Amino acid sequence: MSMIAMPIPDEGIIARKSEIVAALAAALPAEIIISDPEETRAYECDALTAYRCPPLAVVLPRTTEEVATAMRICHGLRVPVIPRGAGTSLAGGALPTADSVVIGTMRLREFLEIDTANRFIRVQTGVTNLSVSAELEAEGFFYAPDPSSQLACTIAGNIAMNSGGAHCLKYGVTINNLLGVRMVLSTGEIVELGGPLLGASGLDILALICGSEGQLAIVTEATLRILPKPEGARPILIGFDSAEIAGECVAQIIRSGVLPVAIEYMDEMCVRAVEAFAKAGYPNCAAVLIVEVEGSEAEIDDQTQRIRAIAAEFDPVEFRTSSNAAESLAIWKGRKSAFGAMGRLGDYLCLDGTVPVSMLPYTLKRIGELAKDYNLEVANVFHAGDGNMHPLILFNANRPGELERAEALGNDILRLCVDVGGCLSGEHGVGVEKRDLMATQFAPDDMAIQMEIKDAFDPEWLLNPAKVFPLDVSRPHRERGARCD
Amino acid sequence: MRLNETDVNRSQGADVLAPRDESELAAIIAESHASARPLRIVGGGTRVKMVETEHSRLLTTRQLSGIVTYEPGELTLIARAGTPVEEIEQMLAAERQTLAFEPMDHRSLLASKGTPTIGGVVSANVSGPRRVQVGACRDHLLGIRFVDGRGRIIKNGGRVMKNVTGLNLGKLLCGAYGALGVLTEVALKTLPMAESEQTLIFGGISVAEAVEIFLAGLSTPFEISGAAFHGGSAWLRIEGLSHQVEYRRERLTALFRHRTIDICKDEKSKALWRSLRDLRHFSDTTDAVWRIFVKPTDAPAVVTALQTLGGQVSLDWGGGLIWYCGIGDAVSVRKAAGSGQATLVRGGALCGDLIFAPERKGVAELSAALRRTFDPARIFNVGLMGSLDADKVY
Numbered sequence A: 001m002s003m004i005a006m007p008i009p010d011e012g013i014i015a016r017k018s019e020i021v022a023a024l025a026a027a028l029p030a031e032i033i034i035s036d037p038e039e040t041r042a043y044e045c046d047a048l049t050a051y052r053c054p055p056l057a058v059v060l061p062r063t064t065e066e067v068a069t070a071m072r073i074c075h076g077l078r079v080p081v082i083p084r085g086a087g088t089s090l091a092g093g094a095l096p097t098a099d100s101v102v103i104g105t106m107r108l109r110e111f112l113e114i115d116t117a118n119r120f121i122r123v124q125t126g127v128t129n130l131s132v133s134a135e136l137e138a139e140g141f142f143y144a145p146d147p148s149s150q151l152a153c154t155i156a157g158n159i160a161m162n163s164g165g166a167h168c169l170k171y172g173v174t175i176n177n178l179l180g181v182r183m184v185l186s187t188g189e190i191v192e193l194g195g196p197l198l199g200a201s202g203l204d205i206l207a208l209i210c211g212s213e214g215q216l217a218i219v220t221e222a223t224l225r226i227l228p229k230p231e232g233a234r235p236i237l238i239g240f241d242s243a244e245i246a247g248e249c250v251a252q253i254i255r256s257g258v259l260p261v262a263i264e265y266m267d268e269m270c271v272r273a274v275e276a277f278a279k280a281g282y283p284n285c286a287a288v289l290i291v292e293v294e295g296s297e298a299e300i301d302d303q304t305q306r307i308r309a310i311a312a313e314f315d316p317v318e319f320r321t322s323s324n325a326a327e328s329l330a331i332w333k334g335r336k337s338a339f340g341a342m343g344r345l346g347d348y349l350c351l352d353g354t355v356p357v358s359m360l361p362y363t364l365k366r367i368g369e370l371a372k373d374y375n376l377e378v379a380n381v382f383h384a385g386d387g388n389m390h391p392l393i394l395f396n397a398n399r400p401g402e403l404e405r406a407e408a409l410g411n412d413i414l415r416l417c418v419d420v421g422g423c424l425s426g427e428h429g430v431g432v433e434k435r436d437l438m439a440t441q442f443a444p445d446d447m448a449i450q451m452e453i454k455d456a457f458d459p460e461w462l463l464n465p466a467k468v469f470p471l472d473v474s475r476p477h478r479e480r481g482a483r484c485d
Numbered sequence B: 001m002r003l004n005e006t007d008v009n010r011s012q013g014a015d016v017l018a019p020r021d022e023s024e025l026a027a028i029i030a031e032s033h034a035s036a037r038p039l040r041i042v043g044g045g046t047r048v049k050m051v052e053t054e055h056s057r058l059l060t061t062r063q064l065s066g067i068v069t070y071e072p073g074e075l076t077l078i079a080r081a082g083t084p085v086e087e088i089e090q091m092l093a094a095e096r097q098t099l100a101f102e103p104m105d106h107r108s109l110l111a112s113k114g115t116p117t118i119g120g121v122v123s124a125n126v127s128g129p130r131r132v133q134v135g136a137c138r139d140h141l142l143g144i145r146f147v148d149g150r151g152r153i154i155k156n157g158g159r160v161m162k163n164v165t166g167l168n169l170g171k172l173l174c175g176a177y178g179a180l181g182v183l184t185e186v187a188l189k190t191l192p193m194a195e196s197e198q199t200l201i202f203g204g205i206s207v208a209e210a211v212e213i214f215l216a217g218l219s220t221p222f223e224i225s226g227a228a229f230h231g232g233s234a235w236l237r238i239e240g241l242s243h244q245v246e247y248r249r250e251r252l253t254a255l256f257r258h259r260t261i262d263i264c265k266d267e268k269s270k271a272l273w274r275s276l277r278d279l280r281h282f283s284d285t286t287d288a289v290w291r292i293f294v295k296p297t298d299a300p301a302v303v304t305a306l307q308t309l310g311g312q313v314s315l316d317w318g319g320g321l322i323w324y325c326g327i328g329d330a331v332s333v334r335k336a337a338g339s340g341q342a343t344l345v346r347g348g349a350l351c352g353d354l355i356f357a358p359e360r361k362g363v364a365e366l367s368a369a370l371r372r373t374f375d376p377a378r379i380f381n382v383g384l385m386g387s388l389d390a391d392k393v394y
C-alpha cells in the first residue's frame, strides 16, 4: 500500500526465533523478555503509524548491564536490534522488522545524580523529558529542550533524534544541552563519553552519538546541562492577515537583538481547527505568531515594547499581551493543542523540514501551490524562529491512494526545503520516513562517509540497519556486515 | 600554489602547500593519501610553532579565504576556512553582530604572528569566556565542507539552526585539530551584540571565595556571561538590553551585598574580557600553560594542588576551566588535576606542545577507529591529536 519499503526480513533469523529467545532467557530475567506475538504487537510501530511490523522479540532491561547482555547475545547470534524509547518518533525511527529484537530503554528510569552547584543532572535514559524538569523544579532549575511530546518521550529518544522544541530558539537543541552519555556498543561493550565537565579533549564522539538515530549505540545514561529557571516568561500573540507578512515579521524580530525564547507560527487552517477544538480565543486571521519572552516583569515589558514596535511596521490585526498566568495559558493553549486539533480533522502526516528564516514567506507560498496541485490540504504550525517547519498534510487513510498522494506531496515539500537552502529534518530525524530522500540533500560521498562511520561503530550493521540511508545505498554495507565475523 | 615558508612563519622545513581552492586541496590530499606522505595542516599559522613532526609537508588553508555569504537577518555566516577571524569580526560588527563564543586570540600567549583563521578556530573548537552562557564554538557551528583523508570533498550540516539530517560531522571535526579532515568552509551562527554590558568586580578574594561567587551567580536567572578569576580578583559579566543589564546588576549587587563590588561598563568591560580571553596575564612569562577542565566545585582543591608545583593560575567558565602557568611536569599537573582533564597549550620548557589528556580505553578505540575511517593512510597531523593512547591502538 505505502511507498516506503523495508528490507525483506531474514527468514533464517525468523526460523531461529526460539533459539534466540532461549539465549536471551538464559542470561536475563524472564520478566524483561517478551516473545508472545500478541504482546510484541504493542511494539509494532512508533508515532509514524502508517508503518507497522511486530518484532521477533522485545527486551526491556532495567540496567545498563542488562542492555549490554541483551546486545551481546543479539550480536553473537547476528540478530538486528531496534533501540526504542517511548515510541513517539514521527519518522519511524523505532519501527521494527520481523527479524529484529527491540531493546527498549523505557524501564531505565532512575535519576542518578543532581548537582545544581555544577549545574548538571545524571539520569538513566528511560526517564521522560518532562520528568527531568519536574525533578529539578524544587531546586529552581530546569532542562531546556522541550519537545511537544515531552510528557511521553524519553531522554533516550531525545538523544537519538537530537530533539528540539519550542524553546530551542534561545536554549538550543539536545546536543547543546548534553554533556555525557553511558552507552552500549553493538558488541555489548559499555563505553562512557564526556561527563559533567564543560570541555573535553579528544574527538567529540558525543556529538556523533547525539542524533545517530539508534544506529551507533544504545544510550543508557545521560549527563544533562541544567539551567536556573527564568524569573518569569510571557507570551505575546500577534495576528496578521497575510502569511508572508507574518514570516517577514519573524525575520525582523530575529534580527533586532531581542532574543525571544520561542517564536511559534500557526496558519489560518490550524487556527480554525484549534478554535473548534480548544476554543483558545485566537483571532480569525491568516497567521498567528506566538512570541515568548523571559525575564523579570520590567525586562518582559521592555522586550514586549520592542516587539510591539517591530510588529507595528507589519500592520498586525491583533497584538495581544498577557498580564497574568491565566492569560498566558490561554495564549499557549491553542498552540499546545494544535496537533490534537488537527487530528480531529482526519489523518495527517506531520513533516519536519527547516528553511532559512528569510525563505519562510516564499516556502509558505510554494507549499500552498503544491497542495493545490495534489488536491490536498496542508496546515502549517511550526517553530518559526529557527525556520523549522511542520507542514501537516491532511488525508483520508480510508480512501485508496490518498496516503501515497500525501506522501508524494510531503516529499515535494521536503525537496522544496532543501532547494531553498534548508534541510530534510529539523528535529524529528530521518528514520524511514525521509530515508529515501537523503540523496536530495547529500551527494554520494557525503553519505558514504556517514555509512563508513556506522561501519566503524557497528561493522555488522545490527543496530537499526534499515533506517536513515536509502536501502539501495546502504545495501553493500549491510551485506558486508552480514558476512563479517 | 607553493608559498615561501616565511609566509606562514615557519622556522624550518621545506615546501609549504597552499591550495587556492577546494579541488586543488582535494588533489593534494588524494596524492598524499596515495603516497602515504603526511601533511601538517595549519590555518594562519598562529599556532604552528606548537608541533613539528618529521617528514610532514606543511599545508595551509590560508588561500582558501573569503566570506561566502553573510545573512544578518538569519544570523548566519558562511566563510572559507582560511578567512581571517578579524575580517569576519569586522564584517559582523558593521551589522552589530558577533561570534558569541568569542574565540581567543592565541598570539600574545604563544608569541606567534600569523593571522588567525576561522578554520583554525573551528578545528580547535576555540571558545572564550562566554562559553559558560552560550556554549562552545561547536554549538555555533551549523555546517562544514571539508576534504577527508582520501581526498573526497564532503559537506555536512548546512546553514540553518535546526538540522538533524544524518550524522553531525561538523561537531566531530570541530575540535579535531585537523586529524579527520581539512575544513574548507564553515557555516556559523552569529548573534546580535549585546546592547550593553557591565562587569562586577570582586577584589581581594581567594580562589575558594571566587568559586563561591561563581556558583551563586550562575545559579541566578541573570544570565552571567563571564565568570573569571585571576590574581585575587573575580569578575562577573552581565550583558543584554540596557534596562536588563541595569536590573541584573542591581539584583546581583543585592545578592552579594556583604562584599565590596566595583563596576566597570561597556568599553572598559569589553577590554577587560578581551584581555582575560587572550590570557594576557600569562604573556609575559614563557612557562608552560595548561588548560584544565574541572567540575567548578573541585576547582579550589585542584588549584591548591597546582600551586604546590609553583606558578600561577587563573579561572574561567565559572571555575570549570583552570589555566595553569608554571613549571610543573606533565605527570604532576595531571595528578593535581584529579578527575579533571589537562591539556598542554604552551610548551614552555616541556618538550612538545598541545598534548592531550589520555582517553579512556573504550573511547580511545572509537577515536582510533574514526581516524582510520577519515584518514586511512594516516596522513593528517600525525602524532598530534590523541597522540598518546589512540596511536597505540591505531
Ligand SMILES: Cc1cc2nc3c(=O)[nH]c(=O)nc-3n(C[C@H](O)[C@H](O)[C@H](O)COP(=O)(O)OP(=O)(O)OC[C@H]3O[C@@H](n4cnc5c(N)ncnc54)[C@H](O)[C@@H]3O)c2cc1C
Pocket (backbone or CB within 6 Å): A046, A047, A082, A083, A084, A085, A086, A087, A088, A089, A090, A092, A093, A094, A105, A125, A146, A147, A148, A149, A152, A153, A154, A155, A156, A157, A158, A159, A160, A161, A162, A163, A164, A165, A166, A213, A214, A215, A217, A218, A219, A220, A339, A427, A428, A464
Ligand atoms: C505529538 C508529537 C509531538 C512531537 N513534538 C516534537 C517536538 O516538538 N520536537 C521534537 O524534536 N520531536 C517531537 N516529536 C518526535 C518525538 O517525540 C521525538 O523524536 C522523541 O525524541 C522520541 O523519543 P522516544 O522516547 O519516543 O523515542 P522512540 O520513538 O522510541 O525512538 C526514537 C529513535 O531513537 C532511537 N532510540 C530510542 N532509544 C534509544 C536508546 N536508548 N539508544 C539509542 N537509540 C535509541 C530509536 O531507535 C529511534 O530511532 C513529537 C512526536 C509526537 C508524537
